[in-house]
Amino acid sequence: MTTTDLDPDDVSLSTHPIEELVQDYEWFHTLFGIIGNVAFVIGSIFFLFESLKTAGVWLFIIGSSGMLLGSLGQIVVRRTRRRRQERGSG
Numbered sequence: 001m002t003t004t005d006l007d008p009d010d011v012s013l014s015t016h017p018i019e020e021l022v023q024d025y026e027w028f029h030t031l032f033g034i035i036g037n038v039a040f041v042i043g044s045i046f047f048l049f050e051s052l053k054t055a056g057v058w059l060f061i062i063g064s065s066g067m068l069l070g071s072l073g074q075i076v077v078r079r080t081r082r083r084r085q086e087r088g089s090g
Helices: 017-024 026-046 050-089
Strands: none
Touching: 026 050
């Protein structure tokens, strides 16, 4: 079910605008996760070289932030889908 399939007059199916944004751009969460993983790998390599350790720390921070944002976005998507399914079947 997409937002275009919903009856605009049915208030019970309306969602918060942020939830709709997160739902519509689900690919963005996956991209954040991938960027986070790549940053972790590069940061790990940087830790092998004394002159790059500070950059490695920053890449770990960026990587963990990207993965956190990606995971939070996925949680919102799953929650929104579950709520819509429960409302549709109830």
